[in-house]
Amino acid sequence: MSQQDNINQTDTLFSQARPDLHPFTFNQAVVDVFPDMINRSVPGYQTIVDGIGKIAKNTLADNSHVYDLGCSTGSVSLSIAKQCAPNALRISAIDNSEAMVKRCRQHIASYRHCSTINVSEGDITNISLLPCNMAVINFTLQFISQEHRQKIVSDIYRALEPGGICIISEKIKANSESVNHLLIDLHHDFKRDNGYSDLEISQKRSALEDVMILDTLDTHLNRMRTAGFTEISTWYQNLNFASMVAIK
Ligand code: GEK
Numbered sequence: 567m568s569q570q571d572n573i574n575q576t577d578t579l580f581s582q583a584r585p586d587l588h589p590f591t592f593n594q595a596v597v598d599v600f601p602d603m604i605n606r607s608v609p610g611y612q613t614i615v616d617g618i619g620k621i622a623k624n625t626l627a628d629n630s631h632v633y634d635l636g637c638s639t640g641s642v643s644l645s646i647a648k649q650c651a652p653n654a655l656r657i658s659a660i661d662n663s664e665a666m667v668k669r670c671r672q673h674i675a676s677y678r679h680c681s682t683i684n685v686s687e688g689d690i691t692n693i694s695l696l697p698c699n700m701a702v703i704n705f706t707l708q709f710i711s712q713e714h715r716q717k718i719v720s721d722i723y724r725a726l727e728p729g730g731i732c733i734i735s736e737k738i739k740a741n742s743e744s745v746n747h748l749l750i751d752l753h754h755d756f757k758r759d760n761g762y763s764d765l766e767i768s769q770k771r772s773a774l775e776d777v778m779i780l781d782t783l784d785t786h787l788n789r790m791r792t793a794g795f796t797e798i799s800t801w802y803q804n805l806n807f808a809s810m811v812a813i814k
Pocket of ligand 1: 604615635636637639640641642660663666688690691704705706709
């Protein structure tokens with residue numbers, strides 16, 4: 567099978583019972599099924615990605631610099647590039663999974679777009695951000711240990727030019743335990759409706775248990791305030807998945 571044949575496979579990673587279940591990582595097997603996995607697992611994912619492109623179109627001037635932090639296959643970068651004028655932007659897309667970075671470069675190369683998208687391998691807990699006009703961290707903070715999260719958001723605030731946009735999307739937990747249970751049940755229904763079995767849902771949940779640590783929406787908004795943002799709002803929420811925007 568060629569590299570190309572492995573692209574965009576259906577996600578069946580957790581469909582067989584796996585007694586030796588390892589913690590979830592963004593390895594080659596995950597990269598090969600990633601678009602299918604994220605679309606069938608995250609309610610509103612495509613709406614959020616499209617919306618981020620629209621937010622960029624409505625807020626960025628020509629010659630803007632944009633960060634896509636935890637870029638995976640580059641969907642956010644491409645959405646922004648497609649919405650904005652040709653050559654208007656420089657986009658820096660960063661991910662710490664070597665396999666994901668390789669796939670991201672292939673994905674971006676297969677589209678016609680005119681803005682420059684630089685894809686690099688890097689750990690966003692450990693990079694120096696250059697001045698920018700927009701920074702997006704779409705469903706990635708949840709995979710970063712909690713003690714590093716404030717530094718990342720504060721670094722984004724410092725790097726943004728006045729008027730710059732920060733977008734943070736996350737799976738969240740509700741303040742109330744019973745509402746949280748309800749949202750989890752509804753999310754599992756969403757996954758069942760998208761063809762995942764109960765075994766797949768429970769094995770994926772176990773694999774993610776110590777890897778994806780969720781905060782409440784209040785914790786996220788407070789972290790953004792602590793970083794220095796005062797203009798903050800949730801612009802999208804679907805079940806326990808939310809996207810927040812802040813303007814510096
Ligand atoms: C999208 N934003 O399609 N540094 C850099 N990247 C990291 C780090 C880190 N420390 N930790 C995890 N990642 C994308 C979706 S997926 C979300 C983002 C999901 C990367 C990891 O390798 C993976 O590619 C990404 O964060 C999370 O809009 O799978 O639910």
